């Protein structure tokens with residue numbers, strides 16, 4: 001027996017979405033635009049404790065902007081992270097389940113409101129449970145560095161991810177989204193866990209990149225994807241929270257390296273300073289540029305396209321306009 005409901009394939013969903021699905025945008029970014037303070041080791045997961053209503057509002061805003069897939073607020077929600085704040089294991093698991101519940105409720109409410117409108121051309125959105133990297137939990141910018149040191153081995157990374165993954169799948173997520181994976185070892189740990197836990201829902205594993213060519217650790221995507229290609233339970237692979245000007249070349253590279261579906265959701269181009277905990281200005285794409293490049297990314301072979309940090313519902317609206325223009 002595996003965990004998670006038997007679901008329709010991602011391929012079927014992509015077909016219903018017109019061949020290419022629109023993801024949402026920067027989740028934490030939109031929380032902050034509404035005034036949330038997340039300068040904290042739990043980052044956006046702090047809102048699971050302090051302001052769950054705001055989480056649901058942000059999901060709603062991304063649906064209204066055209067997202068076919070919502071990514072949950074669990075990026076930096078981890079059991080050890082919550083324990084270090086004095087919560088019990090039970091409370092930590094309740095918060096993880098809450099992240100899925102908030103997105104599912106937002107999705108269902110939105111769908112109930114639009115499904116009978118004959119002029120709407122939408123598919124019922126999916127909820128992807130975010131599983132941020134170990135580096136995200138460290139809260140020191142390690143998801144863009146990829147060097148976890150000699151004490152972190154394959155088993156330690158599996159132990160870190162296992163229980164959260166089980167709780168999120170059992171809470172009813174439609175998909176798993178591993179985000180900002182910065183090295184080959186962690187990609188392998190996540191992929192092998194999908195097999196060990198016999199996960200029945202589709203999943204993507206996304207890497208960050210700081211040089212536009214390799215994983216942040218310096219390992220080539222060739223090596224990283226070699227590991228993932230062998231594991232059928234990894235449905236899609238790609239890039240998230242890397243600068244958007246890297247994305248076209250990375251899609252072309254990934255097309256050569258894998259037969260799996262490709263997912264891309266870059267950030268705005270700003271650079272995260274993990275020590276000062278703030279975004280530094282750099283070469284950025286505005287929403288018009290996202291609109292222009294979304295079709296280039298699709299034409300290069302990406303099947304799931306959205307935005308990550310510092311992008312907003314307006315960015316998603318621009319991507320949706322570009323990709324669903326035919327509809």
Ligand SMILES: C[S+](C)CC[C@H](N)C(=O)O
Nearest residue numbers: 043136139140141272274
């Ligand atoms: C995607 S980064 C901006 C998330 C925050 C980071 N893990 C930190 O806590 O500093």
Ligand SMILES: N[C@@H](CCS)C(=O)O
Nearest residue numbers: 026027028071075241
């Ligand atoms: N899903 C996370 C990604 C951070 S890189 C968020 O949008 O907050």
Ligand SMILES: [Zn+2]
Nearest residue numbers: 241267308309
């Ligand atoms: Zn991001």
